[in-house]
Amino acid sequence: EILVPNAAHGTNPATATMCGYSVKEIPTLENGDVDVDALKAAVGPQTAGLMLTNPSTLGVFERNIEQIAKIIHQAGGLLYYDGANLNAILGKIRPGDMGFDVIHSNLHKTFSTPHGGGGPGSGAVGVSARLKPFLPLPMVTKDANNYRWLTEKDCPQSIGTLSAFMGNAGVLLRAYVYMRLLGREGMTRVAEFSTLNANYMMAQLKKRGFETAIPNRYASHEFIITVKKQAKELHVSAMDFAKRLLDKGYHAPTTYFPLLVPECLLIEPTETEAKEILDGFIEALVEIQREAETDAEMLHGAPYTMPVRRLDDVLAAKQLDLAWGMNHPEQ
CATH class of the missing domain: 3.40.640.10 (Type I PLP-dependent aspartate aminotransferase-like (Major domain))
Incomplete structure (x- = not known):
């Protein structure tokens, strides 16, 4: 088990x-x-x-x-x-x-x-x-200055080839x-910058009225906001927020995961984004919140700037076709 x-x-x-x-x-x-x-x-x-x-x-x-x-x-x-x-x-x-x-x-x-x-x-x-x-074969080992393949004779408990x-x-x-390019110091910076970026964004969004999943703890490199209040009061969903973000020029974060948090957006800024990008994303969410309060239908129809708008998720899951345009040139 x-x-x-x-x-x-x-x-x-x-x-x-x-x-x-x-x-x-x-x-x-x-x-x-x-x-x-x-x-x-x-x-x-x-x-x-x-x-x-x-x-x-x-x-x-x-x-x-x-x-x-x-x-x-x-x-x-x-x-x-x-x-x-x-x-x-x-x-x-x-x-x-x-x-x-x-x-x-x-x-x-x-x-x-x-x-x-x-x-x-x-x-x-x-x-x-x-x-x-118990590691599987093939594996390589180094004897003195030479490399060689390990065999089942060398690894009698291996699960095999x-x-x-x-x-x-x-x-x-x-x-x-x-x-190797990052080195130990560089990889440490990855953790520090990704965690700093996530906590900065989380703090800014909390100041702007967004609800976080675990409000009394620091984030790691990612954090969760929930728009369950907006869904109840304004009838706009996490998916509506995500689709409207596309119109603002931002790739939407993961939605509805983890399943424990209703109407959630899982936001992972990574270590590579500049503060200007983070601030722009924050402002985009704030703008979408204002739109939800004044014109919820605007969110329901989003995105408006993409060549493909809202997909049939059930059909897409049943008929996986990663080369749709090539297989259906007439459409």
């Missing part, structure tokens, strides 16, 4: 299910932390592990991570790190220091690799020392070069 917090990305329970595990959801407290008491009650001999993102998708650091690691390890399970939010902790703390046994790194989120249209992607996975003997590589090798190289 794999345990997953209810604030987790849907890929976590989906991946566990694909691997044949049953999945059990662990609740999250209102302050954004995992419910440790619920976790204690859930673990047992059936527990294979816990999949966790830290900072979480709620945009806050899991303060009880050491206690969580102890609970999982005492139950005989492994602690799995979803590296989606690695930006916030680069150079500050390592997943292994928090007690994680396995990590997959989302290279597109942290290390400047492609993502749009599905990739090309690559599965960068790291493990703790106790899991190293993979039939294909874990994604695009060139993407791994690109991420590696990016890390």
Whole structure:
């Protein structure tokens, strides 16, 4: 059985299910932390592990991570790190220091690799020392000044040879070069700037009347605002805000995720945006709020400046076609 917090990305329970595990959801407290008491009650001999993102998708650091690691390890399970939010902790703390046994790194989120249209992607996975003997082959080692392939004779506990590589090798190289160019100091700046940008934006939006999901905590590299009040009083949704942002010249943030927060926008400014860009985004949201108060229908029809306006989400999910224009030139 794999345990997953209810604030987790849907890929976590989906991946566990694909691997044949049953999945059990662990609740999250209102302050954004995992419910440790619920976790204690859930673990047992059936527990294979816990999949966790830290900072979480709620945009806050899991303060009880050491206690969580102890609970999982005492139950005989492994602690799995979803590296989606690695930006916030680069150079500050390592997943292994928090007690994680396995990590997959989302290279597109942290290390400047492609993502749009599905990739090309690559599965960068790291493990703790106790899991190293089980890593798949092929692997390379260095003897004195020479490199050589490791075989099953060298690694008798390996899970074996993979039939294909874990994604695009060139993407791994690109991420590696990016890390070397940044260096330790540069990667630390990534965490500092991304966290500073997120907290600046969150503070400014709170001053302008927007409600945040966890108002009494600092953000990590991302934060959540909820427009549930606007939805109730003005009949405009988070999707309306997102679509209208496109008309203002800004890519819309993630909407309706995590599912715990109603009518939410998950805003992740990253470490690379200038203050002028952040201020422009803030002003755009304030302008949209004014429009919602005076002409809600303006938001319902947005976007007005895009070649494609509102998609049929259900149809798009059922008929995935990433080359629509090529396959339907007559339209």
